[in-house]
Each structure stands twice: as C-alpha cells, then as structure tokens.
Amino acid sequence: MSEDERIINRWFFxxxxxxxxxxxxxxxxxxFAKITNVVESMVALPMDGRGDTVLKLRCMQxxxxxxxxxxxxxxxEEPKTPLESALAVLESLCRELDVPQREQQRVHNAIAExxxxxxxxxxxxxxxxxxxxxxxxxAADTAGKKKLLASLIQRRRSSHSxxxxxxxxxxxxxxxxxxxxxYRVPExxxxxxxxxxxxxxxxxxxTTSSSSSSSRKGRSSTQKPSAAAAAAEHHxxxxxxxxxxxxQVYGELSEECGVSVPFSRLLEEVELEAQQQSxxxxxxxxxxxxxxxxxxxxxxVSGREPRVTLRRYTGMTISRxxxxxxxxxxEDDSQDNITQISGCSPLQKSPQRLVxxxxxxxxxxxxxxxxxxxxxxxxxxxxIxxxxxxxxxxxxxxxxxxxxxxxxxxxxVIHxxxxxxxxxxxxxxxxxxxxxxxxxxIxxxxxxxxxxxxxxxxxxxxxxxxxxxxIxxxxxxxxxxxxxxxxxxxxxxxxxxSSSGESRSTPARHSVPPxxxxxxKKTHNSRRVVVSSDEECEDPPSDRQTAGQEPHHSSxxxxxxxxxxxxxxxSTPARHSxxxxxxxxxxxxxxxxxxVRSSPADSxxxxxxxxxxxxxxxxxxxxxxxxxxxxxxxxxxxxxxSRKKKYTKKLWTVQESDWLKEGVRRFGVGRWEPIRSxxxxxxxxxxxxxxxxxTMVKLKMV
DNA sequence: GTAGGGATAATG
DNA sequence: CATTATCCCTAC
Numbered sequence: 086m087s088e089d090e091r092i093i094n095r096w097f098f099x100x101x102x103x104x105x106x107x108x109x110x111x112x113x114x115x116x117f118a119k120i121t122n123v124v125e126s127m128v129a130l131p132m133d134g135r136g137d138t139v140l141k142l143r144c145m146q147x148x149x150x151x152x153x154x155x156x157x158x159x160x161x162e163e164p165k166t167p168l169e170s171a172l173a174v175l176e177s178l179c180r181e182l183d184v185p186q187r188e189q190q191r192v193h194n195a196i197a198e199x200x201x202x203x204x205x206x207x208x209x210x211x212x213x214x215x216x217x218x219x220x221x222x223x224a225a226d227t228a229g230k231k232k233l234l235a236s237l238i239q240r241r242r243s244s245h246s247x248x249x250x251x252x253x254x255x256x257x258x259x260x261x262x263x264x265x266x267x268y269r270v271p272e273x274x275x276x277x278x279x280x281x282x283x284x285x286x287x288x289x290x291x292t293t294s295s296s297s298s299s300s301r302k303g304r305s306s307t308q309k310p311s312a313a314a315a316a317a318e319h320h321x322x323x324x325x326x327x328x329x330x331x332x333q334v335y336g337e338l339s340e341e342c343g344v345s346v347p348f349s350r351l352l353e354e355v356e357l358e359a360q361q362q363s364x365x366x367x368x369x370x371x372x373x374x375x376x377x378x379x380x381x382x383x384x385x386v387s388g389r390e391p392r393v394t395l396r397r398y399t400g401m402t403i404s405r406x407x408x409x410x411x412x413x414x415x416e417d418d419s420q421d422n423i424t425q426i427s428g429c430s431p432l433q434k435s436p437q438r439l440v441x442x443x444x445x446x447x448x449x450x451x452x453x454x455x456x457x458x459x460x461x462x463x464x465x466x467x468x469i470x471x472x473x474x475x476x477x478x479x480x481x482x483x484x485x486x487x488x489x490x491x492x493x494x495x496x497x498v499i500h501x502x503x504x505x506x507x508x509x510x511x512x513x514x515x516x517x518x519x520x521x522x523x524x525x526x527i528x529x530x531x532x533x534x535x536x537x538x539x540x541x542x543x544x545x546x547x548x549x550x551x552x553x554x555x556i557x558x559x560x561x562x563x564x565x566x567x568x569x570x571x572x573x574x575x576x577x578x579x580x581x582x583s584s585s586g587e588s589r590s591t592p593a594r595h596s597v598p599p600x601x602x603x604x605x606k607k608t609h610n611s612r613r614v615v616v617s618s619d620e621e622c623e624d625p626p627s628d629r630q631t632a633g634q635e636p637h638h639s640s641x642x643x644x645x646x647x648x649x650x651x652x653x654x655x656s657t658p659a660r661h662s663x664x665x666x667x668x669x670x671x672x673x674x675x676x677x678x679x680x681v682r683s684s685p686a687d688s689x690x691x692x693x694x695x696x697x698x699x700x701x702x703x704x705x706x707x708x709x710x711x712x713x714x715x716x717x718x719x720x721x722x723x724x725x726x727s728r729k730k731k732y733t734k735k736l737w738t739v740q741e742s743d744w745l746k747e748g749v750r751r752f753g754v755g756r757w758e759p760i761r762s763x764x765x766x767x768x769x770x771x772x773x774x775x776x777x778x779x780t781m782v783k784l785k786m787v
Numbered sequence: 788g789t790a791g792g793g794a795t796a797a798t799g
Numbered sequence: 800c801a802t803t804a805t806c807c808c809t810a811c
Contacts, residue, residue, distance in 0.1 A: 734796055734805050758788060771788065773806075779790095780804055788811105795806070 091133040098127050099273035102141045106148075106270055109261050112254070114152050121149050128765065129743035137271070140181065142765035144264050147174040151196075151260045155203050155253050157212075162768060163735060166212070168200035171260075172220065173767055182267055190222065192263050197221045199256045201234050205243055214238045737777050741766065745774055746787060754778065 101124045108116040124145055132138065146161075150171035153159050161170040172193060179189050197220035204213035217238065221231050237245055737745075748760030757771035757778075766774070781787045 732795075732806055736804075755789065770806095772790095775789065776805060776807095783804090790811085791809090793806105793808080796804090798802085799800100 088133070091131045094127060094130045095133040095138065096273065096275045098124060098132060098138070099141075099271075100275050101127070102145060103270055103273050103276065105145060106261075106265075109148055109152070109257070110265075112258075114257070117148070117152060121145055121152075125740075129740055129747060131747060137268075139763060139765060140268055141270060143174060143178050143181065144268060144270070146765055146767070147171055147178060147264060148257075148261065150174060151257055154196075154199060154256075157203060157207055157209060163733070166200060166203075168196050168203070169216075170767070171196050177767060178267065184267060188263070188266075192260070193220065194222055194227055195256065195259060198227075198230065198234070199251070199253065201238075202248055202251050203253075205234070205237055206248060208241075208243050210238045210241055735768065741769070742777070742781065742786070745777055745781070748774075749778065749787070 101120050105117050105120040105124060108114070108120065124142070128142060150161055150167045153161075154166070154168040154171060157166050159167055161167055162173065165173070175189070175192060175196065178184065197216055201213045201216050201221065204210070204216065213234070217231065217234055221227065221234070233247060237243075237248070744764035744766065745760065748756075748763055751763070752759045755775075757774045761769060761771045761774055769777075778787070
C-alpha cells in the first residue's frame with residue numbers, strides 16, 4: 086500500500102468520524118450507525134495514523150455502544166451488554182486521556198444507572214442486580230438512587246414513575262457531551278479543502294467542531310478562498326474542481342497537515358483507482374470523487390456506489406470475525422455481511438467452518454462451507470437460503486461459484502404449510518433475476534441438539550410472526566441434511582427435540598454440523614419433514630466440511646442479533662450466541678459497520694432499509710444474549726466473587742487479526758505495545774497480541 | 788515491555 | 800483423552 090493510499094484513507098476516515106459525531110449530535114442515530122460501520126471497516130486499512138486516529142476510534146466505540154445500550158440483545162464483546170462494553174471503553178479513554186476522577190465517576194455511574202434501568206425495563210432483574218452491585222458506586226449522592234433501583238429490582242417492578250423520567254435520548258446526548266468535552270474532533274482536511282476551494286457551503290458545515298478543531302491544532306483555518314476556488318464549477322449536482330485548483334489547495338493544506346506526499350503521486354493513485362473501477366472518465370478534471378464522496382458520506386454509504394475508497398469500505402461492513410487468519414474473507418466476501426462459524430475436527434487437520442453471509446443486494450442468506458487449510462481454495466459450493474416474501478416459503482439454492490459470479494440456476498423451494506405443518510419442497514429453475522424478499526429468516530441453533538433452525542419471519546409489523554420454522558440438522562454419519570418444520574406456540578420455551586427426524590439427504594453438500602451450543606430457550610412443537618433437493622450442487626468432495634453453526638434467533642420483533650462470538654472489538658454489536666463451536670468459531674457480526682471497528686458502529690442502528698434489515702436479520706440469527714446473561718449471572722452467583730473460572734477464551738476476530746497484521750507491518754514484530762496502542766483493541770493486552778501473533782504464525786496466517 | 792513456556796478452556 | 804487457541808505466569 087502506498088503512502089498515498091494511507092493518507093487518503095485517513096482523510097476519508099476523518100470525514101466519517103466527523104460526520105458520525107455530527108449525526109449523533111443531531112440525533113440522527115441511524116445515520117450515525119451507518120457511518121460508524123464505515124469507520125469501523127476502515128480500521129484495518131492502511132492508514133496514515135496520526136495520533137488522534139485511535140482516539141477518534143475510541144470515541145466512536147464509546148458512542149456506538151452508548152447508541153445501542155438500550156438493546157440488551159446486542160453485544161460488542163462477548164458476554165457484555167453494550168453499556169458494559171461502553172464502561173470498558175470508558176476505562177480505556179480515561180487511561181488514554183486525562184479525565185478528572187470525578188468526571189470518570191460521574192460518567193461511569195450514569196452508564197451503570199442507565200444499564201440498570203434498561204435491564205429493569207426489560208425485566209432482566211438479575212442482570213440489573215448484578216450491575217447494581219458491580220458498577221454502581223454508593224457515593225452519597227447516588228445512594229438514594231441505588232436504593233430505589235435495588236428496591237425495584239427486588240420487587241421485580243419493571244415500571245415505575247422514576248423509570249419513565251429517565252430518557253435514553255438524554256443519556257445519549259449526555260455521553261456525547263462528555264466525549265466532546267474530552268476531545269473535540271478537528272475539522273477534516275477534506276472539508277477544509279473544500280471550504281477553501283469554495284465548494285463547501287458554510288451551512289453544510291458542522292458547527293461545533295470546526296472551530297475547535299482548527300484551533301486545536303493551532304492552525305488558522307481561515308477561509309481564504311484561494312484562486313483555486315474560482316476554478317471550481319458545479320455541474321449537475323457534482324462539484325468539479327480543476328486539477329490546478331486542487332493542487333493549489335492541496336499545497337496549502339498539506340503543509341499544515343503534515344502531508345508530505347507530492348500531489349502528482351496522489352493524483353496518479355486516484356486516477357488509477359478510478360480507472361480500475363471504470364467509472365470516472367479520465368480527464369483534466371477530478372470529478373471529485375475525492376471531494377464529493379467525503380462530503381456526502383451518507384449518500385455514498387446508503388445509496389449509490391461510492392467511488393474510490395469508499396466503495397471498498399462499504400463492503401466491509403460486516404464485521405468479520407474469525408479467528409483463523411486464513412479465513413480472511415476474500416474480496417468477495419468482504420463485501421457482504423458475513424457470519425462465520427467454525428468448527429474443528431480432530432480428524433481433519435483443517436477445521437470446518439460455515440460462513441453465513443447476507444447478501445447486500447438481495448436479502449438472501451448464503452451458507453458456505455469453508456476449508457481453512459489452503460486459503461486459496463475456498464469451497465466453491467454455497468447454499469443460498471431465501472425467504473419468499475410472497476409466500477413464506479423458504480428457498481434453498483445451491484450455488485457454484487466459478488470465477489464468474491454466476492450462480493446456479495437450480496433451486497429448492499421449501500414451503501411450510503401453516504395449516505398442516507407440512508413442508509413442501511419444490512425444485513425450481515431460475516433465471517438470473519433475483520427478487521428480493523421481504524421476509525426474514527431466523528436461523529437458530531438448538532442448544533440441546535445442535536440443530537439449525539430456520540424460521541421465516543414476516544417483516545411486516547404484526548408481531549405475530551410465522552410460526553413455522555425449519556430445523557436443519559446434519560447427520561454426522563452421512564453428511565445428510567435433515568429438515569424439519571416446526572410449529573411454535575408462543576409459550577414454549579424449550580426446544581423440542583422430540584422429533585427425530587427423518588432425514589434426507591441432500592447431496593451432501595451442506596451438512597450442518599452440530600455443535601453450536603447455545604442456550605436456547607425456545608421451543609416449538611413440531612413435525613418434521615424432510616426434503617431433499619434435487620439439485621445438486623456439485624461440490625468437490627472436499628468442500629464439505631461444515632461447520633458449525635450457528636444460530637440464532639431472534640426476537641420476534643426486531644431482532645437483531647448476530648452471532649458473535651467473538652468480535653469484541655468491534656463496534657459492532659453482535660448478539661451473542663455462544664454458540665459456536667469450534668475453537669475458532671466465531672461469528673461475526675456485522676454491524677455497523679465498518680468499523681468502528683470497532684468502532685462503533687455497526688449495525689446497530691443503521692437504518693437504511695434493506696441493508697439494515699438484513700443486518701438485523703443476521704443479528705437475529707445470532708444468539709441471544711439473554712440466555713447468556715442468564716448463564717452468566719448464574720455462573721457468577723454460583724462462583725461468587727472468587728472466580729472459579731479462570732477465564733473465558735475470547736477468540737480473535739478477523740478484524741483484530743487484521744489490525745495485528747497491519748500493526749506488525751507498521752511497527753515490526755515484538756512491538757506489541759505500540760501496536761496495541763495504535764489500534765482500538767479492547768480487552769487485549771500486548772501479551773495477548775504477542776500470543777495471537779504466535780498463533781497466527783503457527784497457523785501460517787502471516 | 789517482551790519472550791517463553793505452562794495452564795486452561797473448549798471441542799471432537 | 801487429544802488438540803489447540805488463548806490465557807497466565809515468570810524471567811529478563
């Protein structure tokens with residue numbers, strides 16, 4: 086990666102962070118979440134890291150967690166609720182910045198209080214109690230509050246006039262103010278550049294930070310429209326600036342910002358990139374991908390394809406988590422939301438994994454077994470699971486992924502009849518046009534049996550979702566796939582494993598492995614049906630591995646769970662499921678995005694429609710945190726203060742591994758502390774990085 | 788702060 | 800019980 090690219094990445098990163106804060110300030114949390122995802126995904130990119138980069142990420146992480154703090158089913162770090170993660174980030178911030186003790190305590194208490202309130206409102210009294218004891222200080226000024234909360238918990242009262250007075254929105258803004266007092270994000274270079282060139286209308290500019298930013302850096306970002314500005318033109322909604330003007334402005338600002346790259350090199354890069362994307366017509370003018378994209382990050386993210394760098398980021402919205410390096414998603418993969426689950430079989434040297442990915446383009450769910458060994462040869466076989474908006478049918482389609490992205494045309498439609506619980510399967514040949522579907526699928530793993538449960542959900546508004554679900558189980562003995570329909574009554578709570586099923590085999594291709602462990606609590610009754618696909622996906626014999634699974638489900642309403650197992654750092658939340666099975670398994674989450682990475686973001690709040698929905702769906706798929714938290718609480722209660730459990734393994738996410746690789750590239754092996762500081766790792770010590778590197782080397786991931 | 792090596796947790 | 804990624808401890 087060239088130096089130029091790093092610089093450009095940082096410019097864009099800065100703009101995104103700036104915009105994210107602005108949207109948070111304006112209460113546009115949806116946009117905040119989207120942009121956070123973008124930011125998050127950028128973390129692993131090579132970037133000209135100036136001191137503030139990590140700090141900005143921290144702020145984004147913090148706000149992202151705060152933003153999702155009222156969603157107990159999300160998680161950024163394994164067992165933690167978003168606000169618990171926020172507390173952890175707060176600690177990091179306090180370590181990195183000089184935060185007055187009093188302020189630290191105040192913010193800490195505010196977060197703890199809100200978390201307790203959220204738990205109480207949700208009826209999670211045990212969790213609320215745990216937080217109360219663990220995080221809520223009994224200082225004089227909070228003693229009364231603590232007592233009240235304790236009382237509500239004890240009486241199991243999830244509603245109380247006091248609770249109604251507490252506004253989550255106010256809390257968010259309070260946290261934002263805290264962040265802004267702590268650190269004013271400087272006005273991005275690109276924004277300044279535009280302003281100077283006369284392209285940026287003052288109104289479009291964020292108020293708060295611009296002034297402080299410039300002053301913070303001690304530079305005088307006065308608006309002195311350079312001559313360059315005169316050369317700018319606005320064509321059909323697109324700002325165009327002559328190269329000469331950009332060069333001139335660049336020259337002025339590069340000095341102030343410490344950019345040493347010659348403009349000519351920068352230009353070459355940009356043009357090259359533009360060409361590769363076959364977008365911009367070459368010319369004497371920069372159709373400012375460079376200026377425009379940054380200026381309107383929103384559009385880029387949600388709408389049309391952003392150009393240049395942005396495009397790449399969008400794809401990374403997902404948080405990838407994986408532990409294995411080789412598992413790094415291919416370029417292709419990185420464009421989708423991916424959930425990865427892996428399992429390791431002792432017999433086979435290579436672990437088996439299953440990648441579940443949501444297609445940004447179509448709301449489809451894609452399941453793909455992955456071989457971890459040879460990185461290059463990923464499995465070529467995939468399974469697309471799609472819900473039909475029109476009929477609640479489930480469609481399963483094997484896909485062969487050549488180099489050409491063309492899919493297979495054979496599909497399998499699985500239809501469950503609400504009246505009879507029958508499952509209908511229908512082979513279909515399909516053209517290439519894909520239709521979207523408005524229904525969601527819930528994939529859930531049964532803790533008791535390692536089954537995979539797939540449930541179509543109507544996205545409408547009615548709370549009564551489909552009651553029919555599918556249980557997919559793989560037969561370890563035969564690689565068969567067994568599909569069972571399940572009718573669920575709202576009252577059930579356990580999984581029913583009564584049925585045993587029959588199975589059928591699909592040509593083996595996708596076996597769903599067992600093993601996810603999750604605590605499940607749902608149940609259904611059911612009947613099972615088996616189906617076999619008539620299509621075949623051909624797969625090389627070896628691909629078959631399958632993997633784990635994962636599951637999850639989600640809440641009926643809006644689920645958002647992701648599987649996650651790992652990915653703690655990201656800003657994206659996941660829902661947890663602890664379900665993964667293998668060592669490396671993990672799930673990812675996607676989240677907000679890109680990164681904030683960890684930063685924040687993630688999915689949590691994205692609002693853009695489809696993508697958001699998709700993400701939400703994924704989240705559903707993941708585990709549910711409540712279960713876990715129950716477990717956790719049980720555990721803690723049982724073990725008491727003394728921790729019996731020495732520790733819980735926290736698998737490394739792909740993103741963390743990417744940071745580590747980038748860090749080693751940047752600082753060298755052995756420079757663990759600098760690496761740790763340069764990236765928004767949370768809950769990782771330099772020693773952890775060292776160990777992870779050791780593992781990665783051992784696995785030949787690096 | 789880092790390197791090594793042992794211990795542990797999680798999984799087949 | 801064997802494996803293995805991750806965690807923990809200790810020496811330097």
